[in-house]
Amino acid sequence: MSEKCEECNGKGYSVTGTAKCPECKGTGKSKSIDLMKLSEKDMANFLKNGSSCNNCGGTGEIEEKEKCTACSGKGVFFKCKVCGTSMDSLYEGDEVCQSCAKKQVVYKLDNSCTLDELEVGKMYHAKVRNIADFGVFVDLNSNLRGLVHSSNMKGPMEVGEAVIVSLKEIKPRGKMDLVPRKLKEYQTVELEKKLPVKLASEIPQMVGKKVKVQGEVIQVKQTAGPTIFTIADETGQISGAAFESAGERAYPEIEADMIVAATGEISSRGDSFQLEIQSLKRMTGPQEAEILQRIEAAIDSRAEPYEIEYMVESEVLEKLRPAMKKVAKEIRKAIIKSTPILLRHHADADGMTAALAIEKAIIPLINEVNGQDGEYHFYRRAPSKAPFYEVTDVVRDISFALEDAARHGQKMPLVVSVDNGSTLEDVPAMKQAKVYGIQMIVVDHHHPDEEVDDYLIAHVNPAHVGGDFGMTAGMLCTEVARMINVNVEKEIDHLPAVAAVGDRSEAEEAKMYIDMVSDRYSLQDLKDMALALDFQAYWLKFNNGKGIIDDILDFGDHKVHKNLVNLLCEQANEMIDEQIDVCMSHVKAQDLPNGAILNVLDVENYAHKFTFPPPGKTSGEVHDKLCKKYEGKPVITIGYGPDFAVIRSKGVLMNIPKMVRELYEEVKGGGVNGGGHLVVGSIKFVEGMRTEVLSKLVEKIGSVGVE
Known part of the structure; x- marks a missing residue:
């Protein structure tokens, strides 16, 4: 192999000046000529102009040359095809050095x-x-x-x-x-054949031509015929088909995440283009690093989130902007790289609005990258019944991910947890996810524990910047969604208001979000949507309710939306009224040392079980009734069962996550865990220690301050 010397431009020398020709003494004319050897034409020219000096070509001057030191006068560099070292002379047809030629x-x-x-x-x-x-x-x-x-x-x-x-x-x-x-x-x-390296963006212009592409394997899918390899470079994706025999895996050594070079002919299939793979090789060493660095740099640039103005003025949101931009960028990066996205959310109004905001932003982008059916292969949404990422949840998620990896050659997913994921209760599930290389992002407003950040690549929580749970997940995710895809703003701008009323936020931002959509939705409309979401979430269990949730949140036919929400609210209110009628006569009240009124209800024995409203919702509805009864006074309501307690409060300065940790330490053998917001949450314990746990809990509540 040879490369032209750039120093002398391949001539082997450099010109240092000119000198008088020694042959003609600068005249440019030849001294003598043999007339017998001249043709008739040359004779005529000689008689007219005389003969030119052969040494200088008739100029009378010659160039003074100096041998190029860079290439030793050869004009080219020779490199060994085996080891790549420079060679002074050629061996084996200009291909190998003397050492390799042996x-x-x-x-x-x-x-x-x-x-x-x-x-x-x-x-x-x-x-x-x-x-x-x-x-x-x-x-x-x-x-x-x-x-x-x-x-x-x-x-x-x-x-x-x-x-x-x-x-x-x-x-x-x-x-x-x-x-x-x-x-x-x-x-x-x-x-290998010397073929031009083409980018994904150039493929449509290369139909019928043989090319080479370099990039990262995104997916390997075995069909009844060929094996389909999806390869991504810095400009997009290329679909490549390799055929061994019907249904047999071609290039079994090539897996997702590998950097490869593929050669073949470009064919057209309707509106799509495909590389008919003739050769597929994994790149290693410096070549792999160079290609990967090039791709990552391009993707990093393309993944930059949109610069937006928030829909409301908020000091908390401004302080959270860097964290929110990081979340948006990581999600955009996952979409560009065709990393499957698993969206986990708490199964209540706030969690569902948060999830739907992100969903509406990312699905158009996923389909843009992976085709119109991309959302069915690279996106999944799943509710979590508990207010944290349970081990039950992660086991399901890992099982689905491993199945997709085995059947479709997909990467492990990026888990985006909204309205969940900030507490120690999430850590056991996060540890399992980490074992499988699953990365996680959290957008939450529950009081956070520092330990969870060891398992996250990005985390948004208002408590990190001095905010509180009044800034709901639905509000946060709607703004993040706009950073991901600014084009969805008009479609999702009502979601923060639904989240605000659903989570009973009293933050100033909540009022602004509600006012912003008041021309389309009254406060009662927003409350009805939130109640309909909670009601349907109870019956959906672990189903994501796609379609139904869209209709409740007015993403489809407005007439269907109104009829459905009215029906669900009617059914939900009937069941709530029936439950409250039963429960209220069984509530026991007492005054605490700090002046708060404590109300307790045994929801296991004095409420309907296995129906709507569940214990948490029942406790909340009872609490609302009692707040009206004791208006202006600090009120606490505890709904308890054999091994759990749900806490609702107003005007009491509690820190439930802190209480849970203290109860775990102080009640030996109680098995206490749980959490939630500072003043709203739930705890679990072993059934045999219920009396001790609840007594200690009441003692702690009675010692905190009140408003």
Whole structure:
């Protein structure tokens, strides 16, 4: 191999000046000439102009030259094809250095190679294809087959045997005459066709042409026919088809996340384009690092979130802007890289509005990258019944992810947890996710614990900047969604208001979000949507309710939305009224030392079970009734069962996550865990320690301050 010397532009010398020609003494004329050797035309020219000096060409001057020191006057640099070192002289047809030339060179042909890459006299790796009476046919690659004639064979060969052959002759119509060679020592040089490297964005203009593409394998999908490899570079994705045999995995050594080089011909299939793969190789070392760095730099630039003005003025939101931009960028990056996104959310009005805001932003982008059915392969939304990411949740998620990886060659997903994920209760599930390389993002407003950040790549929580739970997940996620895809703003701008009333936020931002959509939705409309979401979430259990949730939140037919919300609210209110009628007569009240009024209700024995409203909702509705009864006074309501307690409060300065940790330490054998917001939450414990846990809990509540 050779490269032109840039120092002398391939001439081998540099011109340092000019001097008088020594032959003609600067005249430019020849001293003497043999007239007998001149043609008639040259004779006429000589008689008219005289003869020019052969040394200087008639200029009378010659260039003073200096040999190029960079290339030693050769004009080119020679590099060994085996080891890549520079060479002073040539060996083995300009390809190998003197050291490598001591060993024989045997070429291993890439599947992209054709007759154009073959040279008579050189040796090649081959495999015996079949045996005939007159010789043996061998394959040099998937495209090239030649004959080892029986007259050239020195011993028997077997089908499938790897052999080395020398190319004796290329006959008409591409037939090759090969001679077997036995070598003790040799160098293998991989040879592939020199094809232009094209980007994904250039593929539509290359139909019918052979090209090479380089990038990261995003997905490997086995069909009943070929194996489909999705390869991404810095400009987009290329779909490549490789065929071994019907339903058989081609290139089984190539998996998702590998950096590869693929060669083949571009074909058109309707509105899409496909690379018919002839060769697919994993890139390693410096080449892999260079391609990966190039792709990552381009993706990082493309993933930059939109710069937006928030829909409301908020000091908390402004302080959270860097964290929110990081979340938006990580989600955009996952979409560009075709990393599946799993959206986890708490199964209540705030969690569902938060999730739907993100969903509406990302689905158009996912389909843009992966085709119109992309959302069905690269996105899933799942509710969490508990106010944290349970082990039950993560086991389901890991199981689905492993199944998708096995069946479709997909990467492990990015888990985006909204209205969940900030507390110690989330950590056990996060640890399992980490084992499988699953990355996680959290957008939440529950009081956070520092430990969770060890398992997250991005985390948004108002408590990090001095805010509180009044800034709900639905508000936060709607603004993040706008950073991801600014085009969805008009579609989702009512979601923060629904989240605000659903989570009973009293933050100033909540009032602004509600006022912002008051021309379309009254306060009662927003409350009805929130109640309809809570009611439907109870019956959906672990189902995401796609379609139904869209209709409740007015993303489809407005008439269907109104009719559905009215019906669900009617059914929900009937069940709530019936439950409250039963429960209120069983509420026990007492005054606490700090002046708060404590109300307790045994929801296990004095409320309908296994129906709506569940214990948490029941406790909340009872609490609302009692707040009206004791208006202006600090009120606490505890709804308890055999092994749990739900806490609702107003005007009491509690820190439930802190209380839970203290109860865990102080009530030995109580098995206390749980959490939530500072003044609203739930705890679990072992049934046999209920009396001790609840007594200690009441003692702690009675010792805190009140408003």
